[in-house]
Amino acid sequence: MPVIHQNRVSPACISRRGSRVKSFGAKTFQTSPGWFSYQIFSVFLALFLVASWTGLVAAAPAQDYESLRLITEAMHEISQKYVWKKGEEEIIYGSLRGLMNSLDPDSSFLTPKEYQQVLSGHKDQLAEAGVDLVYKDTLLTIVAALEGGPAWRAGLRPGDHILKINGHLVRNLTTQEANRRFQGKAGTTLDLQVLRNGLIKPLELKVTLEPLAPGGVTHKILKDSYAYIRMPAFTPETLAELAATLKQLQRQQPPLRGYILDLRNNARGSIDLAVRGASLFIGDKEVLTARGRPPEPSQVFQGRAKSEIFKPGQPLVVLVDGGTARASEALAGALRDQYRAVLLGSKTVGLCGLTKTLPLKDGSALVMTVAQCYTPNGQKIHGKGLEPEVAGKTPAVTTPGVTTPPKLSPEQDPWVTQALEILKTGKPRKVAEKAEKP
Amino acid sequence: MTLRKIMGAALNLLLTLVLCWGLSLAVSAPANARSRNASLQMASLPEVISPATDAKLKVLAQALALVEEQYVEPKTPKDLIYGAIQGAVSTLDSHSSFMTPEEYRELQIETKGKFSGIGIEITLKDRTLTVVSPIEGTPAYRAGLQAGDQIVKINGAATKNMSLTEAVKSIRGPKGSKVTLTINRQGFPQPKDFAIVREIIPIRSVKARVVDGGIGYIRLANFQDQTDTDLQVYLKKMQQRLTPFKGLVLDLRNDPGGLLEQAVRVADEFLNSGLIVYTEGRTPNQSMRFYAHPGEKLGVPIPMVVLINEGSASASEIVAGALKDQKRAMIVGTKSFGKGSVQTIIPLEDGSALRLTTALYYTPNGITIQDKGIIPDEVVKEKEIPAGKSLQKVREESLSKHMRKEGLTDKPWTQPITGEELDQDPQLKRAVEMIRNWPPKKLAQQTK
Numbered sequence: 067m068p069v070i071h072q073n074r075v076s077p078a079c080i081s082r083r084g085s086r087v088k089s090f091g092a093k094t095f096q097t098s099p100g101w102f103s104y105q106i107f108s109v110f111l112a113l114f115l116v117a118s119w120t121g122l123v124a125a126a127p128a129q130d131y132e133s134l135r136l137i138t139e140a141m142h143e144i145s146q147k148y149v150w151k152k153g154e155e156e157i158i159y160g161s162l163r164g165l166m167n168s169l170d171p172d173s174s175f176l177t178p179k180e181y182q183q184v185l186s187g188h189k190d191q192l193a194e195a196g197v198d199l200v201y202k203d204t205l206l207t208i209v210a211a212l213e214g215g216p217a218w219r220a221g222l223r224p225g226d227h228i229l230k231i232n233g234h235l236v237r238n239l240t241t242q243e244a245n246r247r248f249q250g251k252a253g254t255t256l257d258l259q260v261l262r263n264g265l266i267k268p269l270e271l272k273v274t275l276e277p278l279a280p281g282g283v284t285h286k287i288l289k290d291s292y293a294y295i296r297m298p299a300f301t302p303e304t305l306a307e308l309a310a311t312l313k314q315l316q317r318q319q320p321p322l323r324g325y326i327l328d329l330r331n332n333a334r335g336s337i338d339l340a341v342r343g344a345s346l347f348i349g350d351k352e353v354l355t356a357r358g359r360p361p362e363p364s365q366v367f368q369g370r371a372k373s374e375i376f377k378p379g380q381p382l383v384v385l386v387d388g389g390t391a392r393a394s395e396a397l398a399g400a401l402r403d404q405y406r407a408v409l410l411g412s413k414t415v416g417l418c419g420l421t422k423t424l425p426l427k428d429g430s431a432l433v434m435t436v437a438q439c440y441t442p443n444g445q446k447i448h449g450k451g452l453e454p455e456v457a458g459k460t461p462a463v464t465t466p467g468v469t470t471p472p473k474l475s476p477e478q479d480p481w482v483t484q485a486l487e488i489l490k491t492g493k494p495r496k497v498a499e500k501a502e503k504p
Numbered sequence: 505m506t507l508r509k510i511m512g513a514a515l516n517l518l519l520t521l522v523l524c525w526g527l528s529l530a531v532s533a534p535a536n537a538r539s540r541n542a543s544l545q546m547a548s549l550p551e552v553i554s555p556a557t558d559a560k561l562k563v564l565a566q567a568l569a570l571v572e573e574q575y576v577e578p579k580t581p582k583d584l585i586y587g588a589i590q591g592a593v594s595t596l597d598s599h600s601s602f603m604t605p606e607e608y609r610e611l612q613i614e615t616k617g618k619f620s621g622i623g624i625e626i627t628l629k630d631r632t633l634t635v636v637s638p639i640e641g642t643p644a645y646r647a648g649l650q651a652g653d654q655i656v657k658i659n660g661a662a663t664k665n666m667s668l669t670e671a672v673k674s675i676r677g678p679k680g681s682k683v684t685l686t687i688n689r690q691g692f693p694q695p696k697d698f699a700i701v702r703e704i705i706p707i708r709s710v711k712a713r714v715v716d717g718g719i720g721y722i723r724l725a726n727f728q729d730q731t732d733t734d735l736q737v738y739l740k741k742m743q744q745r746l747t748p749f750k751g752l753v754l755d756l757r758n759d760p761g762g763l764l765e766q767a768v769r770v771a772d773e774f775l776n777s778g779l780i781v782y783t784e785g786r787t788p789n790q791s792m793r794f795y796a797h798p799g800e801k802l803g804v805p806i807p808m809v810v811l812i813n814e815g816s817a818s819a820s821e822i823v824a825g826a827l828k829d830q831k832r833a834m835i836v837g838t839k840s841f842g843k844g845s846v847q848t849i850i851p852l853e854d855g856s857a858l859r860l861t862t863a864l865y866y867t868p869n870g871i872t873i874q875d876k877g878i879i880p881d882e883v884v885k886e887k888e889i890p891a892g893k894s895l896q897k898v899r900e901e902s903l904s905k906h907m908r909k910e911g912l913t914d915k916p917w918t919q920p921i922t923g924e925e926l927d928q929d930p931q932l933k934r935a936v937e938m939i940r941n942w943p944p945k946k947l948a949q950q951t952k
Contacts, residue, residue: 141561150786165568427563
């Protein structure tokens with residue numbers, strides 16, 4: 067029976083299933099003294115807080131009391147006047163979800179039951195739809211959909227808004243909880259009402275959950291010896307595949323003239339995986355820095371020298387878009403700032419933070435972002451996203467039809483064509499060579 | 505709410521694109537007259553809170569403090585508490601919501617039916633702030649602003665990258681103050697400044713036309729403070745102009761509703777007696793019955809057809825339901841939205857407010873509209889939008905039509921609706937036919 071600490075720190079950019087309260091254990095991380103003191107500090111802070119809550123209002127500053135008064139007033143009105151009688155627990159938990167959801171998509175609330183499941187490492191949710199969603203401003207939006215996954219096959223695409231799940235309006239969720247709705251037992255079907263930009267009527271789509279096939283990295287040698295690599299998500303399996311692919315391509319004779327790494331529509335993966343992925347390209351250089359709220363110390367994440375496969379000085383264009391989030395964003399930022407790659411496409415999502423799970427006195431818990439990722443050059447990713455140096459050309463406006471657009475082959479893909487043009491201009495080569503100069 | 509907002513946007517093509525304050529209104533009882541005292545009392549009286557609630561509130565307080573202390577970015581207590589109230593309210597039905605002080609002020613402007621500004625409808629067209637139309641008789645109209653004018657600057661500030669809301673905000677201002685718009689128009693060698701003095705602009709929710717043969721056409725865009733008064737003006741004008749006044753088409757299509765009190769008044773214009781609507785809430789003071797007053801307001805009880813569609817909600821459904829149950833009018837079109845609940849606006853201490861569902865309403869025959877909607881006496885479908893046509897495209901077409909003054913209600917009310925216009929609108933066409941051949945079989949049988 068493990069001891070449950072008041073404060074456990076966990077990477078937010080994590081595969082959603084299970085391990086939310088996993089602490090940093092991976093050997094790849096240099097556990098800096100700063101980090102250690104951070105944890106000590108947190109425990110101290112928590113003790114302080116617990117102590118102060120025994121005398122709740124008395125210890126709170128006057129302003130807090132004011133705020134509390136407003137919500138008490140609102141709840142009183144609801145309990146007195148709302149047309150149907152409503153359980154107070156539901157309302158309070160609703161307000162906690164609302165509170166956490168107003169912060170950022172990685173922050174969320176766990177009911178006592180949900181928290182218990184997280185603590186016990188509950189893992190019966192083996193099947194899923196293969197989508198990554200964000201719930202923001204009352205809209206549930208698909209950030210990324212795994213190509214070939216159940217949701218993708220059902221016709222869901224990044225950017226779609228989910229209005230209803232099984233006939234129920236989407237409301238009062240957190241991003242985490244919304245994502246949990248798309249996981250469950252294999253064979254479970256979800257009836258979705260989906261609003262797609264540009265369509266007048268919502269689409270009705272049916273998705274059946276299934277266990278996802280691991281992996282999915284593909285590559286193709288394009289005309290004139292350029293390589294295209296597609297990374298659909300960050301998992302231990304895809305990382306192994308990426309490493310194998312890179313190894314194989316590096317041995318290619320005659321040598322390849324340039325690489326395109328496609329990180330579009332890729333919103334899944336922890337910081338740990340991002341660091342391991344970056345190591346393949348940049349060895350032991352800095353991947354990112356996680357900065358907490360001052361005076362909390364920062365933590366620098368570095369790769370491992372011996373993981374480096376991609377030989378320095380080779381031209382690389384990384385494709386990113388509005389579905390590039392979490393691990394793929396961190397990787398894109400590192401490759402750009404370490405002068406290895408030119409980013410092409412559109413602005414990324416801006417989801418890269420570290421969360422901490424904080425239990426509340428009634429057994430529920432908060433999951434809260436306590437640190438945010440910065441690229442090696444100090445650019446904040448979380449909440450901002452990365453703006454690529456080269457904007458992907460917007461496709462000619464076509465009338466959106468009811469049918470879902472298919473996945474284009476690299477040769478048909480306008481951004482891949484654009485990336486090839488850039489590779490041929492020699493700019494990425496200069497960028498990559500510059501990295502080699504001390 | 506999400507769905508409703510989005511559906512509302514889809515259905516209310518013109519409304520949403522023209523007025524950024526023209527969001528769909530819920531049926532609201534007049535803003536609750538709860539006194540400030542009551543709220544202060546409540547907050548300082550712990551005995552109204554049960555021990556269980558108190559424990560739960562402490563959990564919330566703990567969460568608030570943790571976020572304030574440890575969240576990666578400092579947050580003001582107000583932001584956090586608004587997020588929490590938003591969350592609490594979203595566990596309720598989709599028509600209940602929380603409004604920040606700013607949103608609440610906007611709502612008040614909407615329901616009052618007037619605001620201080622210059623009187624233009626604006627939109628973003630190709631990312632440029634564009635005048636949809638100046639409202640007749642307003643300062644903007646007198647200053648010579650025209651549909652299609654591009655607003656380059658507002659008081660010297662470039663409008664590029666300005667949102668529609670921001671633009672509306674900076675154009676509006678206190679009565680008597682001045683705003684300078686820099687306008688780019690085809691034919692101008694360079695952008696020209698228009699200095700315009702703001703005044704009180706009424707928002708018209710009632711528009712009218714006539715159909716040959718003594719038939720009046722009245723369209724209600726929503727139900728706000730001025731709706732009934734404006735309706736009376738048109739009814740009087742029609743009585744004078746149309747001799748004989750043979751019939752009336754009341755168009756409630758895409759009318760998202762508004763004030764309950766106005767719905768009752770509008771229905772009362774056409775009814776002499778009997779129940780219009782009744783509400784039932786959890787507490788006795790939320791249960792009310794509304795009756796029509798004697799006295800024929802229209803002179804003679806003329807044939808009447810009410811047009812509804814999926815965009816007709818709440819207040820529209822009350823009017824349609826009352827006129828249907830009392831057999832005063834034939835209902836033509838498609839099934840209405842089905843929103844049978846009443847929301848009360850409850851102001852909170854700091855200027856924010858709750859919009860809370862406090863009662864359900866029933867038509868005189870005791871039928872709830874919730875999720876069912878009003879079923880027309882005769883179903884007539886709208887002209888179909890060709891499949892594959894995008895919302896954007898429909899909006900643009902509708903906008904340019906409006907800018908060219910080709911919309912049904914964009915012409916002077918005295919100009920009769922042409923046969924061509926009727927062909928474009930099968931529901932209205934059927935309504936006119938019905939009045940010309942009054943009484944329809946169905947109504948005649950019912951009355952027997």
